[in-house]
Amino acid sequence: MIPTLAWTPDGVRFLDQTKLPLEESYVLASSYEQVAEAITSMVVRGAPAIGVAAAYGVALGALRTKAATAREFALEFDSVCARLTATRPTAVNLFWAIARMKRLFAGLLAAGATLDQIKEKLLAEAQAMYNEDIAACKKMGTFGAALLPDEGGVLTHCNAGALATCGYGTALGVIRSAVEQGKRIHVYADETRPFLQGARLTAWELMADHIPTTVICDNMAASLMRAGRIQAVIVGADRIAANGDTANKIGTYNVAILAREHGIPFYVAAPWSTIDLATATGEAIPIEERPAVEVTHHGGKQLTPNGVGICNPAFDVTPAKYITAIVTERGVLRAPFGESLKAVGRS
């Protein structure tokens, strides 16, 4: 399994995704500040992965504290959580994971747990979230594989794979599961400017699994669809609002429109922790604007003229009407998503 992130006695070890595919190197985050930095700089990225990373970050905040007692650590705890919360605004898994750690901590504190017990329990919770992520991806894979054709081209955007999770993937987990079932899938990976998650990460991890993969520039999708080379689209998600509107990597909305125009089903695969029933529609999802340098430069080389204006929103919102189905570990949801999400959320 691809070691996206792993707990070690010294802290969290991240496979450095800024260096892939040419270099397979690791970054050790031995403090919560270093975990926060790894999330901000996209050493680790992908909504499910940064959720679990943040949970480990909270655990590290406890493990590395100089406080002598639980009460003393409680004075620091909020700032640990605030630092990890401030890393990236769009993916809700981050906030979900930190909120879960906060609830656990509040309960332990109220129950009079010792600092050592708190350290142990916070780490165990992060480990549990790690294991749950893998289990959820496997379930999504099983549910989602049935949606993919027995043979054909499947387009994906960005990386919703092992590298975006703890090791199996959401959208790519569905593809992996379909391939394991014997389906003959050829993956078309949008290169996904500006960070090139498709060209660098999706291509790298699918090649590692010997799944046939072709990288295309983001602007080639429509012509491939028209040529009949794409039978389905599947992507991940960073936040799904209560009505099914889905924030995901910039360009996802483009692909969703193109798919509908060509009569191609458009699927979203995401764990339940990506669903934000407290956010009514996509309009309310905050969209991160990343530094212009990601667009203006590549590998230290400048692409654009000095001083030109740049847009670099990291995400866009695909309205629910473009989505054929949402694959979660609780099953495959269909429109109207407002109702299906509410019903499954209750169950």
Added chain:
Amino acid sequence: MIPTLAWTPDGVRFLDQTKLPLEESYVLASSYEQVAEAITSMVVRGAPAIGVAAAYGVALGALRTKAATAREFALEFDSVCARLTATRPTAVNLFWAIARMKRLFAGLLAAGATLDQIKEKLLAEAQAMYNEDIAACKKMGTFGAALLPDEGGVLTHCNAGALATCGYGTALGVIRSAVEQGKRIHVYADETRPFLQGARLTAWELMADHIPTTVICDNMAASLMRAGRIQAVIVGADRIAANGDTANKIGTYNVAILAREHGIPFYVAAPWSTIDLATATGEAIPIEERPAVEVTHHGGKQLTPNGVGICNPAFDVTPAKYITAIVTERGVLRAPFGESLKAVGRS
């Protein structure tokens, strides 16, 4: 005016578009073979510009011949034209320009012209085509400016500017003309992977003219449209079939679908030499597949894992139904384009 290509006593001088925007350097093509190489390697690109470049190439073939007489040169002439024809398959201006030079040559030969007369006339014809290109762009500018909003965002894809023509531009000529008329246009330039004509060339030439410009990645267009920041789209063309189907830089078809989905007008600006009434529909337009290295590498640095599949079609075809109007130097054409193109072609 931007010196995209210029005739000099030593041959054709090209502004090297592979080096822009960071380096403003020139390539001198002093033989027809060097002109062909400049076209293939995209030192010069853009349908109108490569048409005129090829005409100069034919003239250079005559000027540099070792033949002593017109009859002797006639034995070489076809291979000069064949070499220039074999450079790029999609833009019809190239074939149009070479055919025009061939007709002139055949007439001169039949009329018993001397080799010196032929050299002089072929060069004069290329010069005429250069001047006609600038005049056509200015006319398109005047006709097309009326289509753009008095104030607002205009999205363009690739570079259909001074750098794609002899110095004013087709789509960007329309924008220039609108700005000269006092319209307050903010240009959004798709970066246009993989060759980055938008990020490198459109941004460079619009900044030189102090026209406000923001570069976006190709996959950001839909979210900007949804946010109300784009009021019109205007692009160039490499070949327009008799029914209005338009081949242009890869990604144009994507943008056309997105524009229609958001109720935004989608305009094509191209000189009459881009219109190919002999090609019935877009299905018959050959699409150039360029080397994979344009996608896998940038600035010598590898982006993708070794051995991954790559698609790199240089163009796509936008069906006529997505096009609001076609701006030519003969006026603004509207649907049904089969009829309007035929009518204007006859006039």
